[in-house]
Amino acid sequence: MSFSNSLKEFFGLGQYDPAVDPYYDDPAYEEAGSTSYSARGYVERDYEQRDYTAAIISVRPRNYNDAKEIGEPFRDGDAVVMDLSAVDKPTAMRLIDFAAGLCFAARGKMHKLSRTGDEHLVFAIVPENARTTVGELERAAHLR
Template structure:
């Protein structure tokens, strides 16, 4: 099964008949009630920002098992900054492959921000480039 198909199956976009990819740790019945306990490596801003739709999550996974928290946040429409600097290179590559399939499946985008740091943005999020525009002769800093 290809990585895009795996990500699509994990997101519930297609049926997955291959049970070997599911981990017992993440079984549906493992959660106590409906409350979701946030991983300490995942930080999401305050409730006020959530109400206004201005949430961004930062995730610093230790291994590939933490990819689930990235997928859940992204599926909920939250932009995610993945910091993979503390991971082994092989696991970091697997997480990037997963994130690429995730963004492709949900029509989002993935952008490298720094070495081993990536920004995942949902389809309805616009990225604004902070680079200055071209300088004009009559600009504010023209001192002649």
């Protein structure tokens, strides 16, 4: 047998020999009974989610390594106000992307608190069921 024939046989591309298959003449297995399955439905949560007033944590990161100061309070359910004025633009963009990922993963919301042309670049991220107004976030960022 040549190398190419053995390679074809190994991958099942060679000619089929019914004498090699011991189960060729056996009847096909069929299970008696119903094969219909019910679709899985949406499972309701066992507890009632309640809105709560989150603590507002102000953070002024100096570099990307300070991202944990943003992520840990948000993970714990607190709103985080980020003043990104102290970092360069590429680092600020990375921190904004990081915060957007946090919001997406935890179903939170992101707010831009600073206005265009303002000297400060301030964003806030708020957890899913937190009752926190934009005014409260602006006061925590000292913008009001």
